[in-house]
Amino acid sequence: MMPMQGIRPCNAARGLRWLPALGVLLAVLVLAAGCRRESAEQALRRDVASLQAAIEARDAGAVAKFLADDFIGDDGLDRDGARRLAAIHFMRNASVGVTTGPLDIRLQGDDHATVRTTVVLTGGSGRLLPDSGRVHAVTLGWRREGGDWRVTSLSRESP
Template identity: 70%
Template structure:
């Protein structure tokens, strides 16, 4: 009796062998995308905190560093106008405080929208602020060379 050996085509087992590896690759890519999102959000939170620190230290130039060159705010306020407005506020107030509520961040690739409430206080340097106001704030951000820059800002006193 004659034995017949069946020869499997070479590609038949190769595809089966690669399916688990392909599945693992997809999981790693999905996890990596989640990590990048997390890293992007952490970097954005760091830069929002940096902007807050520049405001509290009354540094108008430091505030401007977080603004994109095409920044736009309420009533057509541009980047230089925002820097001048911050400098005026800092000149009028010996102390400046900012208390931000929780950040609601919506991240899309290299753009983000941040919504929160902010209490801004200012005064002559005594124990209590002379003035204070709460604002509902929405800001747009763009990732530029690894740093988040604010592209837009709108605020409203509720």
């Protein structure tokens, strides 16, 4: 074999010396993006919207997943009673609509919150106009369990 004389490394090989630095920079950017956490209020707003979607989907089981084990509602309604009540309403109404007013969120630390809003509940046969509609002023107590918010209490009144 003949020795290779006068052959220089190609420009591509010289450019590879920056590859480790580029890899480190990319890793730092990925980690920084992954470290961004949504705020407690953002997570709560997301879960309120998901609860609303579960109601509109007429899914009593999904609604119950948002209720804490120690949930208490008006007139002593517990978690299982709330799930059963939701199932009855969902069976009676072919469609269920939920429209909320602005959310007034009061955080108590990172793990407890109170949400006040007005809610218009509609239900009916699924035609263009609902057969029934009710407006309520609602106050929900929430507690973060793990990474998810759960409803601990609900009180409502007709304005």
